[in-house]
Amino acid sequence: MVTLSSGTVLMLCPSGMPSGLPEVIGFLNGASIQGIFHIKTLIGTLVSCVLAVASGLFCGPEGPMIHMGSILASGLSQFKSDTFGVQFPFFTRFRNCADRRNFITAGAGAGIASVFRAPMGGLLFTFEEVASYWDIKLAWQTLFCCLMAAFTTDLLSSSFHGFVYRGHFGFFKAEESILFGVKYLLDMNILVFIPTIILGIVGGLLGALFVSMNLRINKFRTEFFNLIKYKFVQKVCKLTEAVLTLIITITATVYVPYFFPCTLLSSHESENRSLCNDISTEASHLLSKTEYFNSYNCPPGTSWIGSSGVKYSNHTYNQAAALLFGNGQDGIVYLFRRGTPEEFGYAALFTTLVIYYLFSCWTAGTAMACGLVIPMLYTGALYGRIIGLIMVSMFGVQTDKYGAWIDPGLFAIIGAASYFCGVSRLTISLTAIMVELTNDVQSLLPIMVAVMVARMTGDLFNRSLYSSLLKQKCIPFLEPEPRVAYQNKPLNLELFTVKDVMERQVKVLHLREKVSSLAALLLETKHGGFPVVYHMEPFHEEVFIGSITRLELCRILENEMLFEIQNDDSCKQHSQMSYNEMSAKLINSTKMNLLLNEYRTDNRYKDYYVNLKPHINQSAMTVHANFSLQRTYIIFRTLGLRHLTVVDLRNRVLGIITRKDLMPFCLEEKLLQSENLESDNGRR
Numbered sequence: 001m002v003t004l005s006s007g008t009v010l011m012l013c014p015s016g017m018p019s020g021l022p023e024v025i026g027f028l029n030g031a032s033i034q035g036i037f038h039i040k041t042l043i044g045t046l047v048s049c050v051l052a053v054a055s056g057l058f059c060g061p062e063g064p065m066i067h068m069g070s071i072l073a074s075g076l077s078q079f080k081s082d083t084f085g086v087q088f089p090f091f092t093r094f095r096n097c098a099d100r101r102n103f104i105t106a107g108a109g110a111g112i113a114s115v116f117r118a119p120m121g122g123l124l125f126t127f128e129e130v131a132s133y134w135d136i137k138l139a140w141q142t143l144f145c146c147l148m149a150a151f152t153t154d155l156l157s158s159s160f161h162g163f164v165y166r167g168h169f170g171f172f173k174a175e176e177s178i179l180f181g182v183k184y185l186l187d188m189n190i191l192v193f194i195p196t197i198i199l200g201i202v203g204g205l206l207g208a209l210f211v212s213m214n215l216r217i218n219k220f221r222t223e224f225f226n227l228i229k230y231k232f233v234q235k236v237c238k239l240t241e242a243v244l245t246l247i248i249t250i251t252a253t254v255y256v257p258y259f260f261p262c263t264l265l266s267s268h269e270s271e272n273r274s275l276c277n278d279i280s281t282e283a284s285h286l287l288s289k290t291e292y293f294n295s296y297n298c299p300p301g302t303s304w305i306g307s308s309g310v311k312y313s314n315h316t317y318n319q320a321a322a323l324l325f326g327n328g329q330d331g332i333v334y335l336f337r338r339g340t341p342e343e344f345g346y347a348a349l350f351t352t353l354v355i356y357y358l359f360s361c362w363t364a365g366t367a368m369a370c371g372l373v374i375p376m377l378y379t380g381a382l383y384g385r386i387i388g389l390i391m392v393s394m395f396g397v398q399t400d401k402y403g404a405w406i407d408p409g410l411f412a413i414i415g416a417a418s419y420f421c422g423v424s425r426l427t428i429s430l431t432a433i434m435v436e437l438t439n440d441v442q443s444l445l446p447i448m449v450a451v452m453v454a455r456m457t458g459d460l461f462n463r464s465l466y467s468s469l470l471k472q473k474c475i476p477f478l479e480p481e482p483r484v485a486y487q488n489k490p491l492n493l494e495l496f497t498v499k500d501v502m503e504r505q506v507k508v509l510h511l512r513e514k515v516s517s518l519a520a521l522l523l524e525t526k527h528g529g530f531p532v533v534y535h536m537e538p539f540h541e542e543v544f545i546g547s548i549t550r551l552e553l554c555r556i557l558e559n560e561m562l563f564e565i566q567n568d569d570s571c572k573q574h575s576q577m578s579y580n581e582m583s584a585k586l587i588n589s590t591k592m593n594l595l596l597n598e599y600r601t602d603n604r605y606k607d608y609y610v611n612l613k614p615h616i617n618q619s620a621m622t623v624h625a626n627f628s629l630q631r632t633y634i635i636f637r638t639l640g641l642r643h644l645t646v647v648d649l650r651n652r653v654l655g656i657i658t659r660k661d662l663m664p665f666c667l668e669e670k671l672l673q674s675e676n677l678e679s680d681n682g683r684r
Contacts (some may be wrong), residue, residue, distance in 0.1 A: 001054055
């Protein structure tokens with residue numbers, strides 16, 4: 001399974017490894033990333049994710065599900081396929097950048113909602129982490145999409161177990177809809193916030209360490225594979241690494257429990273029957289599920305009903321095998337369970353914690369489509385349960401309602417939230433997801449405190465995993481607020497203007513351009529867009545009228561019907577392309593370069609001209625050269641622009657701003673060279 005999972009990714013969707021989520025975040029931020037929404041990427045990600053999760057690796061389906069939801073949203077909103085070269089005459093009104101971006105945002109939320117059965121969590125996740133642009137219209141669209149995703153998942157789960165039909169179609173069981181639901185709520189005490197803060201600090205520290213280790217492993221992995229010259233050998237080595245990861249993981253999970261003794265279930269049950277009458281029946285019901293632990297090397301036992309009607313058994317189980325041998329989802333259920341303070345001991349919990357922490361860090365980044373949420377929840381639940389055991393060791397098993405909060409299951413939930421936040425730095429959406437996952441509304445305040453403390457602690461050391469991966473993958477991501485420093489002090493960008501950072505050497509086009517000139521321009525530059533200027537009257541200065549993208553120029557040059565023989569200003573009706581034709585897929589780059597070289601060198605095209613007026617964007621954004629740099633950054637990011645033209649008071653083109661110019665390292669370099677820096681220091 002791992003061989004097929006890794007091979008599928010390496011052949012069909014290299015952009016999909018390991019999860020595709022950073023690429024989706026970068027695209028919605030305005031970066032151009034090729035191949036992440038192709039149908040072959042969808043197929044490869046689906047196959048790879050299913051096989052990777054089923055193989056027993058420490059991973060989950062969350063990141064790939066978000067990616068697949070975005071791919072489906074991108075394709076269904078456009079109702080066309082560049083891979084197959086087909087276009088359907090539906091939803092043509094959505095074939096624009098803004099609507100496509102909104103659909104992709106909603107699709108990402110649907111991926112979270114379907115995995116966790118958490119529609120509100122999916123909405124808040126897209127708001128907090130995925131989307132760079134947000135408004136109320138997008139909010140209710142995303143909410144509706146998340147609602148339908150969760151409803152569809154619950155509807156299918158109500159009657160299907162895998163591919164087996166079980167009947168009761170449309171009957172939603174709580175245990176099916178709530179993945180890690182707890183059976184009873186606990187009364188809280190203000191003292192619960194003391195261990196909660198400790199868990200938050202531990203979660204922030206371990207999360208920051210995880211991010212740092214994962215980045216170093218990915219860097220070493222990249223440098224090692226780049227030493228291999230041949231692409232085929234490089235792919236074979238990546239596949240071999242994935243298989244080796246599985247072999248070591250399975251070896252550890254199978255053989256490590258061998259060193260742990262079997263534990264008698266009845267001893268735990270007799271101790272916990274002393275719980276108060278309100279929860280004793282429920283606790284006995286929960287404890288009876290321990291019989292379904294994997295027996296591993298423990299002998300089978302029997303069960304019987306005593307004269308008092310209480311269920312007794314002499315079943316034994318291996319604590320480490322129960323945590324390591326099964327899948328992560330079952331392990332989280334065991335750890336979240338209430339009323340089982342001594343079901344797992346320190347040795348089993350600590351050993352599993354070390355194994356899960358290290359192996360999940362190694363697995364994240366291998367050549368497979370896999371997510372990290374299940375390992376994050378599991379790791380956090382493990383050390384949360386350890387803190388809970390320490391509390392039980394200090395104060396004993398509490399049987400009254402005022403001390404019922406001293407329960408390892410409660411601290412496992414808080415620990416899972418803290419570690420999840422320590423890695424991802426999510427706050428609002430994480431709180432909603434944890435409540436929807438567990439149905440434990442009573443633990444809302446401790447979860448919020450742990451999440452806030454973990455976020456503050458983790459931010460002291462590094463950034464979130466997704467932000468760090470964006471930087472490591474060299475995806476030009478613009479943060480909500482620019483971070484530019486001089487001598488370890490943040491600079492106030494309101495004191496700088498656009499002209500301090502703009503690119504002054506601008507390639508401009510006129511309304512009429514020679515075909516040979518356009519071909520030479522496209523061959524000699526890699527710019528994504530060009531300002532278009534014209535003379536309002538003869539002998540007047542050239543002023544800005546609009547812009548045109550590289551894609552549109554290539555589409556025009558592909559169609560010789562748009563060429564004109566002479567450069568005149570006649571009032572005849574010019575040929576022009578429709579929007580669908582302009583947005584269609586280009587021929588491959590090799591053929592396009594051959595065509596452009598032919599236009600540039602062949603004498604037949606030296607007198608051909610193109611009229612750009614019907615094709616330019618006359619609503620293109622511009623800013624004045626003395627406009628605030630801080631506000632320019634906000635405009636560029638929130639509108640998802642690729643380029644922004646800078647003009648003077650006469651509307652003449654002075655420069656251009658691209659995404660590269662607003663990256664922190666470029667801003668620091670250019671602002672340090674500007675004369676305004678001295679005046680800025682003088683004002684201070």
